[in-house]
Amino acid sequence: MSDMPIYLDHAATCPCDQRVVDAMLPYFTEKFGNPGSRNHAYGWQSEEGIDKARAQAASLIGAQPKEIVFTSGSTEGNNLAIKGAAEMYALKTASEAGDGGGRGHIITALHEHKAVLDPCHRLSKQGFDVTFLSPGADGIITKDMIADAMREDTILVTIMWANNELGTINEVPEIGALCHEKNVIFHTDATQWVGKMPTDVVRDNIDLLTWSGHKIYGPKGVGAIYIRRRRPRVRVTAQIEGGGQERGYRSGTLAVQQIVGFGEACELCAKEMESDQQRLLKLRTKLETELKSKLEHVQVNGHAERRLPHLTNISFGFVEGEGLMMAIKDLACSSGSACTSASLEPSYVLKALGIGDDLAHSSLRLSLGRITTEQQIDFAIEKIVWAVNHLRDLSPLWDMHKEGIDINSIEWAHH
């Protein structure tokens, strides 16, 4: 075994599958042409690679190849979808609106990824009116919540398919159906969903969908956006302009080797997601069940069933998350504690669910993947149980709890 910790952070990124790397390699040295070079074999050879990848990506989500635009990843995809759709479907241009706003209403949620929230914040400064929905305590955004927030001037709804910290699954197909009924554009950031769970953009009523290569065992620095072409035909205003590649939606020489890898990763996911997810669900169930049986005050955050099978967000009362991560340094995972950031604020996602700051500080996100084994999960259980018990022995809050003092009744000096 190597010195590196066990990797349980697949929601952050995944290793690139060796089969993906093998598919990419010829495109670095041998098939290096620019697919934009229409007049020679080098260009054609690269273009073949791109065409294949586009078909592989489309097939994974039930789209047509022409509906796929390659990007550098989900952050770019979300920016293009949200800013591009807002600009395309704005009720007024920026100059017509002036300082008066009224360019249109956008609906999103408080616990979206920053790559969705920040473009929305920018749009709210540019004359659009943005509603940030608060999820329920289970973390789910439902169709009814969207219906209640919908207005005459709503032009865009952007709701992620599965949450990156919790794994909770929003009512995406239902929200899509509602948007189509109301002629509102629907974008979903599906970064944590696609490649893990069956997706059909036609059946699921999606207009714009973004995903990323590195979350599906492909390379970093590449992703794609699906832009619906029929019923309805959806358009977005380009955010990166130049040579007009990708039908003008995304200029810039295509990152051929990345895209080829992305396509291969999509095809592998299509083939293997079902068996992968069945296996990972068993492992996650074991992980959660054993932690709950061996430790008191363990809480799984987010909806109990409506969540991705390979991810768990779990709080251990009276223990601080970053201290916990230091005690389990043989495991690579992440925490809702923001003790590493200057703000001292715990995860805004957990806060959006109304989870107390104390439990938010006490949370770990463990995300399993293709390389995770049962031995690793057994080891993780043993390490976490030891660490939580050890840190509770060090925790004054644990003592108070054992003495029967309710820590919420104490007036703490906030610093």
Added chain:
Amino acid sequence: MAYSKELIDHYENPRNVGNFGTTSEIKDRKDVGCGVVGAPECGDVMQLQIKVNEDTGKIEEARFKTFGCGSAIASSSLATEWLKGKSVDEGLGIKNTDIVEELSLPPVKIHCSVLAEDAIRAAIQDYKQKNGLAQDADKAHSH
């Protein structure tokens, strides 16, 4: 974040973990001063207790319990080591900057050292109060 050898040593082998009794037990003990600072919502709570020898006026023993990150645990562990053998007034001389230096705390972790200094002051103040000694004029500062 890469932590210093000293910090990791204090985190992995914390010194003087514990207390001299439950909160109610030590309430009336004049030889023990107790300080609890921080808040669970902020991600750190430190409890520091000192036991003072009535004859010598020196801190015989110091014990801590901390809910917090590695730097908070290490800062409080270090504080207990430094307090031992000092008079209560000497104890007030321990500054957060000394802790930052000893543990090579990164800038985002400086608040852990500030909290440790606050805990020292709070424990000493509690001791002084119980014994009718002059109050520490420079009250534990909030941050």
